[in-house]
Amino acid sequence: MTATTELSQAEPESWFHRNQQAIAPWLFLAPGILFFLVYVIAPVFQSFNLSLYQWDGLGEAEYIGLRNYEDLYYEWVDRDAFYVSLKNNLIWLVLYLLAIPAGLFIALLLNQTIWGIRLYKSLFFFPFVISQVVVGLVFTWFYDPTFGLLNQFLGLFGAGPINVLGNENLVTYGIILAGLWPQTAYCMILYLTGLNAVDPEQIEAGRLDGAKGARMLWYIVLPQLRPATFIAFVVTIIGALRSFDLISVMTQGGPFGSSRVLAYYMFEVALSEYGFRMGYGAAIAVVLFMIMMCFIVYFLWSMYSEEKGH
Amino acid sequence: MFPTPIEKQPKAAQLTYKALLPIALLMWLGPLLAVALFSVKPDADFVNANYWGLPSSFELMHNYGQVFFNSDMPRYMLNSVLITVPTVIGAVALSTMTGFALGIYKFRANMWIFFMFVAGNFVPFQILMVPVRDLTLDLGLYNTKTGLVLFHIAFQTGFCTLFMRNFIKALPFALIEAARVEGISEIKIFWYVVLPLMKPALAALSVLMFTFIWNDYFWAVVLTQGAESQPVTAGITSFNAQFRAAYHLMSAGSIVAALPPVAMFFLMQKHFIAGLTLGAVK
Numbered sequence: 001m002t003a004t005t006e007l008s009q010a011e012p013e014s015w016f017h018r019n020q021q022a023i024a025p026w027l028f029l030a031p032g033i034l035f036f037l038v039y040v041i042a043p044v045f046q047s048f049n050l051s052l053y054q055w056d057g058l059g060e061a062e063y064i065g066l067r068n069y070e071d072l073y074y075e076w077v078d079r080d081a082f083y084v085s086l087k088n089n090l091i092w093l094v095l096y097l098l099a100i101p102a103g104l105f106i107a108l109l110l111n112q113t114i115w116g117i118r119l120y121k122s123l124f125f126f127p128f129v130i131s132q133v134v135v136g137l138v139f140t141w142f143y144d145p146t147f148g149l150l151n152q153f154l155g156l157f158g159a160g161p162i163n164v165l166g167n168e169n170l171v172t173y174g175i176i177l178a179g180l181w182p183q184t185a186y187c188m189i190l191y192l193t194g195l196n197a198v199d200p201e202q203i204e205a206g207r208l209d210g211a212k213g214a215r216m217l218w219y220i221v222l223p224q225l226r227p228a229t230f231i232a233f234v235v236t237i238i239g240a241l242r243s244f245d246l247i248s249v250m251t252q253g254g255p256f257g258s259s260r261v262l263a264y265y266m267f268e269v270a271l272s273e274y275g276f277r278m279g280y281g282a283a284i285a286v287v288l289f290m291i292m293m294c295f296i297v298y299f300l301w302s303m304y305s306e307e308k309g310h
Numbered sequence: 311m312f313p314t315p316i317e318k319q320p321k322a323a324q325l326t327y328k329a330l331l332p333i334a335l336l337m338w339l340g341p342l343l344a345v346a347l348f349s350v351k352p353d354a355d356f357v358n359a360n361y362w363g364l365p366s367s368f369e370l371m372h373n374y375g376q377v378f379f380n381s382d383m384p385r386y387m388l389n390s391v392l393i394t395v396p397t398v399i400g401a402v403a404l405s406t407m408t409g410f411a412l413g414i415y416k417f418r419a420n421m422w423i424f425f426m427f428v429a430g431n432f433v434p435f436q437i438l439m440v441p442v443r444d445l446t447l448d449l450g451l452y453n454t455k456t457g458l459v460l461f462h463i464a465f466q467t468g469f470c471t472l473f474m475r476n477f478i479k480a481l482p483f484a485l486i487e488a489a490r491v492e493g494i495s496e497i498k499i500f501w502y503v504v505l506p507l508m509k510p511a512l513a514a515l516s517v518l519m520f521t522f523i524w525n526d527y528f529w530a531v532v533l534t535q536g537a538e539s540q541p542v543t544a545g546i547t548s549f550n551a552q553f554r555a556a557y558h559l560m561s562a563g564s565i566v567a568a569l570p571p572v573a574m575f576f577l578m579q580k581h582f583i584a585g586l587t588l589g590a591v592k
């Protein structure tokens with residue numbers, strides 16, 4: 001700092017040059033912040049506001065206070081939609097987390113150095129690269145009652161056929177399983193990278209102390225994998241609450257709305273062929289946002305503590 | 311290394327491992343291989359319920375030919391390219407600058423702005439949906455590729471800023487101080503000192519963004535309709551409606567739609583994984 005001040009005193013410079021260290025960050029930030037404010041931050045507040053109105057997207061919006069939320073709470077408008085969606089969201093959140101142990105398991109399986117293992121790792125990771133639309137299609141056929149692989153397999157044992165996507169009690173689990181496929185691949189790659197960086201000396205020390213297998217994993221390896229676990233947790237939670245593509249492609253919320261989640265229900269309400277209910281949709285989005293906010297605050301808090309630690 | 315390297319295990323364990331690995335992989339990719347098999351079968355096989363037997367004739371050229379020359383698929387693919395490439399360039403450019411600002415300079419609002427980007431990146435799409443759709447309509451950009459690109463750039467700037475800022479923060483700060491002592495202006499520091507060091511981050515982020523944007527479905531459905539501007543993820547549903555129950559063509563179409571990100575991944579694997587796992591290791 002002192003060096004720069006001396007320099008600027010040595011030769012007369014413009015105001016910009018003298019203050020450039022204070023101004024430069026704002027110039028670099030301006031375009032990014034502008035875009036982000038217009039397309040991300042402002043819409044969040046607009047949606048909050050809109051949720052207090054009744055609006056079909058075309059005519060005049062009518063202020064109705066908290067009516068939309070009351071309608072949701074008592075399910076006056078759509079029977080059995082809001083709470084089914086909420087319940088499914090919860091199931092998604094809990095079961096989606098299985099991707100973390102499953103990813104760790106596959107990572108441990110593949111963390112070897114035999115010939116060709118790199119190709120194995122890439123191919124196991126493969127599902128993550130494919131779009132969810134295609135994953136949805138692939139799994140729709142996988143579950144198909146007449147020719148799906150699942151029922152072919154069950155047929156070997158004389159069981160089935162079961163129509164997973166046509167069964168109100170199974171459909172959500174079926175879709176979650178499809179979602180777990182790419183998500184597990186994602187967690188696997190995080191753990192493979194983490195395992196790569198595990199300190200070999202600590203492992204050796206553990207071995208000398210007689211630690212093996214599960215004990216070694218729990219007391220020596222997992223603590224070193226904490227950063228990977230944190231990221232896996234973040235992306236899995238976000239992924240679970242964002243579940244939209246699979247539901248839209250595989251069932252469109254059916255049968256009888258039993259596989260809806262808030263994200264899909266909102267879309268259906270706001271942009272369905274039965275007329276646009278923007279305000280009501282916004283109210284659903286606000287509920288979803290509030291659920292997400294609990295996690296966002298936790299994530300930010302963790303990151304903040306981390307930054308302070310440095 | 312954990313678990314214990316397999317070479318140090320008994321011979322029997324080694325053989326079991328090497329034998330089970332391909333089987334596990336086959337099961338893991340089973341649903342996908344099924345689609346690949348479907349895509350080379352003739353129509354007759356589905357009529358005769360020969361779903362899982364060998365194809366009665368090998369129709370790779372015919373099926374994929376149909377997709378490429380007899381459907382809107384090439385159109386959708388081109389749209390996807392025209393949406394994805396500008397978005398990648400835009401988001402990476404914006405976030406290189408924001409990442410530089412947040413990674414290098416110390417000022418009071420720094421942390422708050424950084425957290426704004428991170429938090430925004432986690433927000434559910436639905437809370438943005440109605441206002442963004444309205445904004446796009448008002449700008450006259452509804453059902454255009456530009457409308458989709460602008461939104462994607464803005465939204466992805468959140469994740470990209472997180473990525474770039476963490477990368478820049480890990481660079482040796484002494485370099486920048488040295489440049490300042492030399493009296494080099496901040497913009498030149500950005501361009502000549504920091505940017506050359508960021509090549510790996512630029513590559514990693516570009517590959518990641520390409521995949522994320524290519525695979526977007528939600529915003530494609532919200533902001534576009536019809537073959538003139540929809541990307542392939544949204545197009546595939548109309549394609550499937552056009553070829554309802556023609557499983558061989560739907561399979562071929564899906565594989566074509568999924569291919570570009572897959573190719574990108576295999577070609578740029580090192581960068582892709584480096585990008586995806588940034589922060590997974592301290």
